[in-house]
Amino acid sequence: MEGRKYRGNYRRNISGCGLAGMMSEDGRLMSGEPIIRAMEVLHDRANGLGGGFAAYGIYPHKKEFYALHIMYDDIRAKEATDVLLDERFEIDSEETIPTRKTPGIGKSPLLWRYFVTPKADRCTTDTCEEDFVIDAVMHINEKVEGAFIFSSGKNMGAFKAVGFPEDVGRFYRLDEYEAYTWIGHGRFPTNTPGWWGGAHPFTILDWALVHNGEISSYGINKRYLEMFGYKCTMLTDTEVGAYAFDLLLRKHKLPVEIACKVLSAPFWDEIDRMKEKGDPMADVYEKLRMVYGSILLNGPFAFIVGHTNGMIGLADRVKLRPMIAARKDDMLYIASEEAAIREISPELDRVWNPKAGEPVIGRLKNPVNNNSKAKVKAKAKVKETVA
C-alpha cells in the first residue's frame, strides 16, 4: 500500500461523484445491503477510484467508546501509532476490521479498529473530550508515516477503499452490520488515484461527509478553519466540509438549519427582499454572512452528512450538483439520482428536489446521548481478532 507516497501527491478532490443516504428516524437498525444496492445503481457516477460508506448504530455494545478505524501501510506504522494511542487513550479492545476477498478491490492496507476512551489524566478540564480526540486524530494523521485514522466517532464507523462502491461495501461485509443511518459514496476523481484514505466519507468524531463537487472557496475555508485549530491535512474540500459542521454545530452550537444557511448562504437580493417585507430572518442571515463569510462553501457541491442524531443533505447556493430527497414512513432518503432511491424503496410517500441551499434534515425521534464516560475493564487489552 502506497498511501503515504500518494498522499504527498494527493490533491484536492476535484471529482464528480454519486451519493446516497438512508436514515430511519425511528432508529430502526437496517443491514448495509440496501445502501450497497443503491450505490450500485449510481455505478456510472464513479470510476472505480474510490468508494465508501458510513454507518451509525453499528457498535451498540461499545457505544461509550470512540471507535477508531485506522489504515496502516505496514506493521511499523501500526507500532508507531500504538505508542501514540497508548499515551492518550485507554484502549478497551483492538481488532482487524473484517473483510472478504472481493473482485475489484486491490491490495488492502492493514485495516484495524480500536475502541478507546481518553485517559483521564491526559484530558484535562479545560479541553473538552471531543477536542482532545480531534487533536489526537489530527496529530497521528499528520505525523505518523503510513498511518491514517479514517473514522473516530462513537457507535459509528466509516469504511472506504479504492474501487467501485458496491465492491467496497461487499469487501467490508457491510451486509453483516446493522445501522439506523447509512451513507454511501462513489468517486470519480479527475486527479491522482490510488490512495484508500482519499475515498469518501471524510470523518471527524461522529461527523461523516460524502460529497459530490468542488469547493472553489476551499482556499479560504481551509485558512478560516485553521484559525480554529483544525488541520486540513488531507487537502480535500470534503474534509473542510466535515470540519465546518463540527465547528458550527458542535463548537458554536448553531442549530443545524442555521449552520446550513452559513455554508450555503442565501443571496443578498433575497435577504434584501426579506428585509423589505419585515421578515426578522433577514437580520439573522445578514449577520451570519458578515460573521461566517469565510466558511461559505462556494462552488458546485452536494453533500450528505451523517451524525449520531441525524442526516443532512445540502447543495450549493445555485445547486450546480444534483440532490434528490424522499420520504417513506420513518425513512428519509437522499441521493444524487431518484433511481438509487427507487431501487431500495420503490414506493415512496414523497419525492422532492430540494432547492439550492435548502437543507434536507433527518433527525432521530429519540436523540442519542453518547457522552457517557466509558469505563475500561482493568487490563482489558484483549485482542479480539476477527479476520
Place this chain on the structure above:
Amino acid sequence: MKTYQLPEVIIERDKDKCINCGVCVRQCAFEAHKFDEEGEVYSEDEKCVACQRCVSLCPTNALYIRDNKPFVKDNANWTAETQKYIWKQAETGGVLLTGMGNPKPYPIYWDHILLNASQVTNPSIDPLREPMELRTYLGSKPDNVQIKMVNGEPVIETKIAPNLVMKTPILFSAMSFGAISHNATVALAMASKELGTYWNTGEGGLSKSLYQYGPNTIVQVASGRFGVHSEYLDAAAAIEIKIGQGAKPGIGGHLPGEKVGRRVSETRMIPVGSDALSPAPHHDIYSIEDLSQLIYSLKEATEYTKPISVKISAVHNVAAIASGIARAGADIIAIDGFRGGTGAAPTMIRDNVGIPIELAIAAVDTRLREEGIRNKASVIAAGGFRNSADVIKAIALGADAVYIGTAALVAMGCHVCQKCYTGKCNWGIATQDPHLEKRLNPEIAAQRLYNLVRGWSHEVSEMLGGMGINAIESLRGNRLHLRGIALSKEEMDVLGIQVAGSPMA
C-alpha cells in the same frame, strides 16, 4: 543663479495646424505657452510639466509634448535623473519635493501574479445570468454568533460591532481638501453615494456643504487634528486615524500657506494663509496603548456607532504593527503601500521608504490568521491600484477592500505630472486657485468616477464568475486561486502563493 537643469520635455507645435487661438496660453497655469509681442503663440519647454492639458484642449491637435532625454555620457550610476536632482539641490539647498506615488521601477508584484479560472470539473458562473455578489462589510466581527430561539424563530443574541457596508470592495482613498480642490471632493462624495461606497476626507476636514454625504464619508483624524470637532465626527460613517501614508512613511505633512484660502481655513480651523503642518507622530500617540486610548476616545465620542479605522504605511514590521492595531481595538486597518500617492512628499522618502502593498497584505493577513484575530478587524489595502485585476488579486491575497486614490484622480483628468505640490494643477484637481478649480465640473467628474468603479466592479464579477465563485467573500484570502510567475521562492513564500503550473492544493 543660472540653472543647469535641462527641460524635462519638449513642446512641439505644428505651425501648420496652430490657429493661434490661445487656448494653450489660457490653460497653462505654469505659463509654458505665451503670446509674443506680435501676438504669436510660442512655448517655453522648461516650464512645461507634461500635464497634457494643452494637448487635450488644443482645437486643432497642433501640440505634442515629448520626453526630453538629455544626453549624458552613458553611466548607470550618474544618470540624467541623478544629475538633475543634484543640480536642483545645488541651486536651492532644499529638500527635493514631488507629488503622486513612487515611480521607480521596483517590481510590481501584481504583474507577477496570475488568476485562476474553472474548466469542466467546476462550472464557471456567468454574472450576466446569475447573481454575483460583491457586497462587503468592513469592521470588527465576532468569532461566532449565539443564537437564541424565540417562539421557534432564531434570533442572534451576539451584538455585532458597527460595520460599513458597501456594494463593491472599492473605496476612494484619503485626499484632503487643501491637497485637492473643493470640486474634486464634491465629485468623490457624489460618486460614493451613487456607487454605495465611501470616500475619505483625508486630514483636511469636511466642509459643511458636504455633510449631506456623511453616510458615505470616512473622516480622518490625523496628527494635525485639522478640522476635527464633534459635528465632523458625527457626520461621518466611519473615522480613520491616520498614522502614516505610503508615500511618506514616518513623516508628517505640510500644506503651504498659499493653499490655505478662506474655505480651507474654515474646514481646517486654521488662519487664512498659515502653513498647515502635520507633525510626524501624533503628539498624544507614542505607543500602541496610546493609540488604543485614541481609538476608544473616538468610540466614546461617537457612542460606539461607527467603526474606527487606523491607517498605516506598509513598513518592514507591518504585520506585527497591524496585529497590535487590531488588539488595540481598531475595527479596520488600512495599509498604504509604497506606491501610494501624495500631494507633496520629499522625493527621497517617497522613492525609498516602505514596502510594496502586495507583500504587506499577504504578511498582515497571514499574521492576523496565525494569531486567530483576523475577524477582529477588516483590512483595506491601498497604494497604487491601477485596475480591477490589481483589486481582485489584493482580495485573494487577503484584503477586505481596496482604496483607490491616484486611479480616481486619473479618472477625473489627472495625467500624473507629479506637480500637485505646486497648487497649479491645470486640471482643477490639486489646486485651490478658483480659476483653475472651476475647470473641474463636479458632476462630470463624479460621473467619470462612477463609470470607473462600475467598470472595475463588472470586471471583478467576470473574473470571480470565471473562478466558479459567486460571492466575493469566497475569494477573500483564497490564495489558492493565485499563482506566481517569475518570482523567487522567498517572494512566493511571503505572498503565500505557489508557482504557476503547480496544481490546486
